[in-house]
Amino acid sequence: MTAPTASGPTASGLPESYAAELDRLDMAPLWTVLADLVPEHPRPKAVPHLWPYATAREVLLESGRLISAEKAERRVLVLENPGHRGEHRATASIYAGLQLILPGERAPEHRHTQSALRFVIESDGAYTTVEGARVDMAPFDLVLTPRWRWHAHGHDGRQPGVWLDGLDIPMISLFQGGFAERIGDNEAPARRPDVSPAMHAAGLRPAAGTAAAAHGLLHYPFASWRPALDAARAAGGVEPHDGVRLEFTDPATGGPVLPTLSAFAQLVPAGTATRAVRRTESAIVVGVEGRGTLEMSRADGSRVALAIGPRDVAVIPSWSDLSITAEAGEDLVLFSLSDRAAQSALGLYREERA
Template identity: 45%
Template sequence: MDTRTPSSLDDYYETLKPLNLAPLWVRLKGLVPSEPKPKAVPFRWPWEPTREALLASGSLISAKEAERRVLVLENPGLPGQSRVTDTLYAGLQLILPGELAPAHRHTQSALRFCLEGEGAVTSVDGERTRMHRGDFIITPFWTWHDHKHEGDEPVIWLDGLDVPLVSAIGAGFREEHMEEDQEITRPEGDALARYGNGLLPLNQQATHTSPVFSYPYERTRESLHVLGRSGPVDPHHGLTMRYINPTNGDWAIPTIGTTMKLVPAGFETRPYRATSSEVVVLLEGTLEVAVGDGDFERLSRNDVFSVPGWQTVRYRAVGEDAVAFCFSDRPVHEKLGLFREWQG
């Protein structure tokens, strides 16, 4: 063993490598930064060219062959990592008439937000629900789920998952069902009837994920309409409502925060930033968004936009009310006591 004292720090660092050691004083600022420094960048996926690319895949590979025919929204700041922000996954899924995406389950929690088409059906743990534009549908972790198409036009929806989080803690599992589509054991609408009307079964215990796995847009839009008539507009968030788990009042998904935002016509929100990152998809109207020192960028129908964590963001509606669905990693920040926000 060489016991000589290194002649310089650089020589000393070389002696550490074969020992699998590293000097903290060199890496400290990278490990413990003065503030969050996301690698993801603000980015817009415009609907029309994205839709065309997704539809093109329909003639090349079936839903069964692909298992899930999805185009992943990859943030330019995180190439090759299948991440829409540093901590979130997003993709656009296509299913064609007569197709079946086989049943499987995984430890990652997932959401579906329907953007286009009619006739698709998602089944979750023995109950099926039809998918309509604007519907928010939950696939809780480790629940069987499959998708099928009983209509006559392509259906596209946005997938959002906590894949990066589950991967980071090494807790990812997946299992294929013995049958392509699972057995249906409950009537359609059962979960919404039991838990979605401000009522709970008498002996219902709190659940990690909302037992309401399908939140119809019709109900959500009506709630936003009533809120707009009866309450003030939040200067930083516009009119924003969050989807909840009715058994405990928490977020509908324990690791993914989901909201519906209405920005009134002509309204511009004040600067806001939070440690959580967010994905925004425009449902109605025209919405402009500015992140950091950047200019306002215009979002049109079904455009998807990524907002990295700890980046100042502003929204303004052009011409008419704008409605957008958003999902974020805020619940994780809150549960770990790490959530921080700033309001300008």
């Protein structure tokens, strides 16, 4: 290497000729970016944001007039965080979108290495098939499509079907681990009943080595999980930082519903507010019942209050100082999904409570 000649400093404080030589060699000085690469605390690009469902539904239904589910493969409007504009993600680690399927339609069979969950917003006949097992979808049900499982969607009812898609697409993209396959209906897995609810309700699971052992529980009906919140509350399960907060689990492992994504149901009693808590997880929140306010901090330390009601969708960025207030007269019930599963597996998850 020829020693660079002296010249004026660059914005980084390095001599211009030295910076040019490093650039030519595809190298860069760590000391100019160390604080950004190894920050003292999380500095999320994602910002607190809320999509009112009434507005989102209007443009989603318009998409149904513009393109068919079959042609689109998946007719979805991505919920793109303003802090990640152009990146097709709700947070740095989570993809979220609203999917529409109309009566009589069928979204074709495919599978991919990304894990997905569906939180149903509207349905009177929509369904998902996973490896041929049909799961009928009712409002506020949680439905899983684990990684590399053949799945499709259809609709036998009369009104539009809408659900929130939550996937670990950004995580899989980080590892360059994305694979997908598509097949026609004539090649799809044979239809079969979903036997997982009956088995897991009885405390059973398939013996190791059987084909069904890989599927686990696919369906968490609202009719089952909503009463669980009331039962926990009656048993004294109201906690000052969360109200009543329950985690959906994989009954086969006792762990999160998916290896990368966690899901939660939460109830904040009417007329109360939770104490502030911040967590490293980033989360997507959906209003189920009641109305309230999500008050949280931005990355710059300022605070924002988002009014949330039924079917509205909001983002809580990592390390946001969050407090939830439920309006008087009705309990506030929320569903949320987060990247806690992945963070916990990597030993990264932590929280601080006021």
